[in-house]
Amino acid sequence: MPIDSTLLKDLNLRHECDVHLGPRTWYGVGGHALIVAHPSSVQQLSALAARCHDASVPVYVLGSGANLLVADQGVQGVVVCLDDPCFENIDINGSTVTVGAGFNLAKLVLETAKAGLGGLECLAGIPASVGGAVRMNAGGSFGDIGQAIRRVMVCGASGQVYYRDRDDLIFSYRKTNIVARYILEVEFELVREDPDELMRQVKEIFLYKKVSQPLADHSAGCAFKNPTDDAHIPDKKPPTAGQLIDRAGLKGLRIGGAEVSPRHANFIVAHPGCTANDILAVIERVQDQVSKRFGVVLEREVVVWP
Ligand SMILES: Cc1cc2nc3c(=O)[nH]c(=O)nc-3n(C[C@H](O)[C@H](O)[C@H](O)COP(=O)(O)OP(=O)(O)OC[C@H]3O[C@@H](n4cnc5c(N)ncnc54)[C@H](O)[C@@H]3O)c2cc1C
Missing domain, CATH: 3.30.465.10 (Uridine Diphospho-n-acetylenolpyruvylglucosamine Reductase; domain 3)
Structure with missing residues (x-):
């Protein structure tokens, strides 16, 4: 089934087609979604879920977009927003x-x-x-x-x-x-x-x-989870992800428009002209460097679509 308005036929659902998702996230970057749906009741959401499930259409649920990085190529699926007053x-x-x-x-x-x-x-x-x-x-x-x-x-x-x-x-x-x-x-x-x-x-x-945090910049908060005790670190209390990134000398690392915040090493911030690819490149570089320096694999906290 094509992922367009025909998918939602008979559901009587408020929706938008070919939507630029970047502005709906705190990062402000990323591509388009084929459909953004705004169900106006639990029943409508349930019917939408069933329809997408039966048609094997990928579904993404969008909150306020504060922990989200949408890839530059966007998402080939339906994005569901629970922004109707009923939710x-x-x-x-x-x-x-x-x-x-x-x-x-x-x-x-x-x-x-x-x-x-x-x-x-x-x-x-x-x-x-x-x-x-x-x-x-x-x-x-x-x-x-x-x-x-x-x-x-x-x-x-x-x-x-x-x-x-x-x-x-x-x-x-x-x-x-x-x-x-x-x-x-x-x-x-x-x-x-x-x-x-x-x-x-x-x-x-x-x-x-x-x-302590660059709250006014475009970011998704902490990019990485802090390592837990089961990570292979000799210290009793493992250093935080921010401390590891800082100790690896990566504060201020910049690729394109994406930068490891000089203020808080676990925040990757987006400057004007930044793309999702720039942010992904910084994420990869940080993971690579921290792994080489300390043998710790940093797990991403930010959710990446698709
Ligand atoms: C400046 C800044 C500071 C931050 N500080 C913190 C902090 O101190 N602590 C912290 O934990 N986080 C922090 N964050 C990250 C973010 O605020 C949290 O992760 C928050 O929970 C994201 O919520 P959201 O509604 O924006 O979710 P989104 O970013 O929209 O989505 C995040 C994930 O949740 C899923 N999701 C969203 N809504 C639903 C739903 N209704 N049902 C099912 N799945 C859903 C999405 O599909 C996605 O997988 C910070 C972010 C920023 C930008």
């Missing part, structure tokens, strides 16, 4: 907060802190949609999103919608055991705390990030 709902009931996958994470952090509900303040300063944050188990040294999750509504690749409960969810460093293609809604169990103290923590964490 941006929020319901606060006591200490339980239920929120759609398309909801903005920064807004959620502020709203819950102001309401005196603790557990998400550790995510201050992380650009994301809620769905993207769960997929990546976003977080940092202050905690991660997984720790506050009670239940997640998901949809499998072939369209079946179901819940995953806390008991059977595993969250680890930038990883979850949620294999379903679409994360639709998340239920958080938060803790009553003093709103002023929570807001103080949100501001403190945000300022810490603002000082």
Whole structure:
């Protein structure tokens, strides 16, 4: 089946054809998608998933594009955006907060802190949609999103919608055991705390990030995961990816418009005129150099499409 509007026939689905994806990501680079679909209900998303599955059409789910590098040749498939209001709902009931996958994470952090509900303040300063944050188990040294999750509504690749409960969810460093293609809604169990103290923590964490990271540049945050204890490093506490890149003398390494940030070695930033190929070339060069110097294979954190 051709990947054009005929694929979506009868689904009555809002969609765009031949869409430049670069501007929809924080990197701002990359090629086109054949179709970007905006389902307006869970039923519509499920029907779209089933249609693409049956036609063996590749599907990509786009959040806020903050951890994403789209290749210059684009993606031959359907990109699904959960940006309809039906996926941006929020319901606060006591200490339980239920929120759609398309909801903005920064807004959620502020709203819950102001309401005196603790557990998400550790995510201050992380650009994301809620769905993207769960997929990546976003977080940092202050905690991660997984720790506050009670239940997640998901949809499998072939369209079946179901819940995953806390008991059977595993969250680890930038990883979850949620294999379903679409994360639709998340239920958080938060803790009553003093709103002023929570807001103080949100501001403190945000300022810490603002000082240590090049937040104003085009990037996808940390390009590589930090090596874990099982990496073959003699130190007790393995150095972070940023420390390894820095020690390899790679800060400021530039290929085309892509550069290892002089401010934070684990950020690869895009300057005007940068292409996805430039960024991929810097990623490869960094992996190669760090592997040669320290015998550590840096695993990419940034997701690359296709
Ligand atoms: C300046 C900057 C600072 C950052 N700091 C941090 C940090 O401190 N900690 C951290 O963890 N990350 C950080 N990041 C990376 C990024 O913010 C996180 O990875 C975030 O979780 C990405 O969410 P997103 O909605 O933008 O996902 P996207 O980038 O759109 O997508 C990322 C992945 O999630 C998938 N996905 C998105 N939405 C869904 C969904 N609804 N269902 C299923 N899959 C989905 C995509 O298919 C893709 O595989 C930073 C990024 C930037 C640009």
